[in-house]
Amino acid sequence: MKFLDGYTGHTYALLRIVAGLLFMAHGVHKYFGFPIAFDFPMSPVIYAAGAIELVAGAMIALGLFTRPAAFIASGMSAAAYWMAHGSTGLFPIANGGELVVLYCFIFLYIAARGAGIWSVDSKRG
Structure with missing residues (x-):
């Protein structure tokens, strides 16, 4: 789609x-x-996951220390898949883990590519 070529940074x-x-x-x-309301008991693992989701999610959205934040978010998503979903079946569509798999690979891509435009990182140099 040639007409979108100039918008890859924006997308x-x-x-x-x-x-x-x-x-x-x-x-x-x-x-x-x-x-x-959150319906599960708050174990130490869930507290840690929530902290990573809250802080890393905000940092990724802002584009602040994007590569390390996205790498940590990707790793947490992979761990969440195997701890919460992968133990109930192999296929994400069957065990409800497709969203966390998608997060894992999106954040891995962001960690590899960096913040891009519209980010604090691009302003910091």
């Missing part, structure tokens, strides 16, 4: 921002019960 920035905000929403859900 990548939108991917980074939206993925970061949606990931952050998981942490907000765990810690603040917003927009609906």
